[in-house]
Amino acid sequence: MDAESNDSPYAGTLRAALTDLLVSQDAIHDERIAAAFRVVPRHLFVPLVPLELAYTDDVVLMKRNESGIAISSVSQPTVVALMLEQADIQAGHRVLEIGSGGYNAALLRELVGPTGEVTTIDIDPDVTTRARQGLDAAGYPDVRVLRTDGEFGVPESAPYDRVLVTVTAWDIPTAWLNQLAPGGRIVVPLRFRSQTRSIAFDLLDAGSPEVRLESRSMTVCGFVDMQGAGANEExxxxxxxxxxxxxxxxxxxxxxxxxxxxxxxxxxxxxxxxxxxxxxxxxxxxxxxxxxxxxxxxxxxxxxxxxxxxxxxxxxxxxxxxxxxxxxxxxxxxxxxxxxxxxxxxxxxxxxxxxxxxxxxxxxxxxxxxLRGGPGPSVQIHPGDYPTEQLPPGLHLRKRHNQLTLSWPAG
Ligand SMILES: C[S@@+](CC[C@H](N)C(=O)[O-])C[C@H]1O[C@@H](n2cnc3c(N)ncnc32)[C@H](O)[C@@H]1O
Missing domain, CATH: 3.30.310 (TATA-Binding Protein)
Known part of the structure; x- marks a missing residue:
């Protein structure tokens, strides 16, 4: 069956209602993101849930581990929308998504258009199989789906204008930095001190000793934990x-x-x-x-x-x-x-x-x-070997690959 015959006018109506809700709740500002939400058939990525549930603003849990902890889901539309807003995807961009499911990759494909490229990866073969099936059914056969550990990125199709991470990370692996194009942006749910924020980081001074990531926006979120080489333990x-x-x-x-x-x-x-x-x-x-x-x-x-x-x-x-x-x-x-x-x-x-x-x-x-009501904190990420005494003032946290500085603009 082709993509059109997998969709239905009723699904389209539910999709339009969900999109209107996200716009009215300020999760979507960019009309291009709204347009993508109106066309991508989310129900094809969650085939086991009833149609109405597929178009509810809720996460769909797809898999738990032996201890009952959620390890894979199709994210809540609000969170997907907020992160796409943070990512500021443009036509022609090359995008790497870490943590797959297919739905977000299809939205990304809509945003980058025919001149862009989307690669989505997941550590779990069940997820990549499901994502591939969903993307094919929805009419996005040209999105690349790979099973690999996101810690190492995908060097063969780098550099990327955007890296979008949809799983909680504790650090920014060196591979993500190295595979980011100059001026590129990473959007990542980053955990520090038991709190997770989706942060949009811009890459600055690439290729110089001053290379660093600087936060541009931050929003509270929750995601499943990273597995594999970048797994971290509270x-x-x-x-x-x-x-x-x-x-x-x-x-x-x-x-x-x-x-x-x-x-x-x-x-x-x-x-x-x-x-x-x-x-x-x-x-x-x-x-x-x-x-x-x-x-x-x-x-x-x-x-x-x-x-x-x-x-x-x-x-x-x-x-x-x-x-x-x-x-x-x-x-x-x-x-x-x-x-x-x-x-x-x-x-x-x-x-x-x-x-x-x-x-x-x-x-x-x-x-x-x-500080209350102010712009909130900002975060900078410097390489692990950057001289500590030259870090900007703030809370300094040493991560596995990098040094993180959390600072607050003066009130
Ligand atoms: C919240 S889901 C992703 C949702 C997806 N982006 C969507 O379209 O709805 C998080 C995914 O991250 C995957 N994951 C966990 N650790 C990973 C790693 N090291 N590399 C790649 N994927 C990983 C999990 O298997 C899970 O499927």
Whole structure:
């Protein structure tokens, strides 16, 4: 069957409605991206789900590993749209997509047009087989699909104007940098300090000792974890018999951890006076705290921990926290007089409880006074051998291949 006979007017109507929704929710601004969403038949890439579900703004989970953890999915249309906006794909571009599924590759193919080129790769042969079938059924036989570990890119069809990564990375492998054309852009969901942001990086001063990537935009997102040579491990520490857990980043393996029952020790609380609307995301504040607090980690708690009074309420995805060998502090909130708002503060336990709670609350106040509502942080990536003393000011994280600097414009 050809691509046209695999589609239907009803699928087209659902597709148009989904596109209109993404435009109305500000996920799509570029009319060319909207046009691509209106024509690519997403249902052919998720053949086992009902047609209506294929055109819902939701991720479609395709595969779990033996432990039940999601390892492959067809991404949520909103996230796909936001990343395409970040990538700023132009007609004629050569694009490498790392982490396949077929749908996004078809959208990319629409955007680069007949003079461009799209290569999409995945480490999992089931995914590449499915992507190939979907792309053929949808009428995109000229998208190259390869099974390979994205850590190494695809040197044979480099250089690329754009590298679009759709799996959570912990670092930018040297291969991606080397395969990027001068002036090229990488869009990648990058994890640091347990938080993932899709970041658009431009390649600057390629071929010179000053070569670096500089962020242009950032958006909060969630993706499955990278497998293969670039796989990275978060470190989980369980407290109170698993009712509370702390997660640290890959480079924090030797960070000291507090005693198992630290939260039974007397509590110190400091309120910051900073009010947040209940709907306002905490992500920028979390990133600021990750930049400034020693022993930063993310605290998550089972509902039973709350019921038993071990912790104060924390967001479902975890609260910013700081840990040492004997103490633990974490961000908390209490209702404000206006029911739409909460006041932020900090709880802490252990011998340093008072200092931890004060430091956390002070950093909340400092973010509120200087950075809240501002342009947010920026990130630079320098090669691993770049002289440390010449890095721009900010939080410096040493990754496997590179050095990352997270900095905040002055308020
Ligand atoms: C969220 S899915 C990609 C979604 C896809 N872009 C789409 O069109 O919806 C992430 C994919 O990354 C793949 N992946 C994980 N580690 C990888 C690696 N090292 N190299 C290439 N692909 C990888 C997984 O197998 C999974 O299929």
């Amino acid at each position: 470190r989980y520490v369980s407290l109170h018999r698993g009712l509370v857990s702390l997660s640290f980043d890959e480079d924090q393996q030797s960070e000291p951890i507090p005693p198992e029952r630290v939260l039974d020790q007397p509590k110190a609380t400091v309120w910051s006076g900073v009010l947040m609307n209940r709907e306002e995301p905490l992500s920028d504040l979390d990133l600021w705290l990750a930049t400034t607090l020693p022993g930063y980690c993310v605290l998550s708690a089972e509902p039973r921990a709350l019921k038993k009074g071990i912790v104060a309420p924390v967001p479902r995805w975890g609260a910013s926290a700081m840990a040492s060998a004997d103490s633990l502090g974490y961000l908390t909130a209490r209702p404000a007089p206006d029911p739409d708002f909460v006041e932020l503060g900090a709880n802490a336990h252990g011998p340093a409880a008072q200092d931890f709670a004060r430091l956390l609350a002070d950093q909340v106040s400092s973010w509120n006074a200087n």
